[in-house]
Amino acid sequence: MVAGTLVAVYGSWAVGVMMAALVAVSLVCTYLLPETTGTAFGSLI
Structure with missing residues (x-):
């Protein structure tokens, strides 16, 4: 969606x-x- 607008306006x-x-x-x-x-996995949660 953004790319289409950028191409249409700026190229x-x-x-x-x-x-x-x-x-x-x-x-x-x-x-x-x-x-x-x-690091233990449990300490990351």
């Missing part, structure tokens, strides 16, 4: 920018997750 390059932004947000979120190595 196909805008979809690439949107996808790059989503990747950047995903990488930051993954980086900020706590390390769980050596």
Whole structure:
């Protein structure tokens, strides 16, 4: 839905920018997750 609007208004390059932004947000979120190595599964819930 968003991609169709972006293509109609700005062209196909805008979809690439949107996808790059989503990747950047995903990488930051993954980086900020706590390390769980050596942690019991029950203590995570």
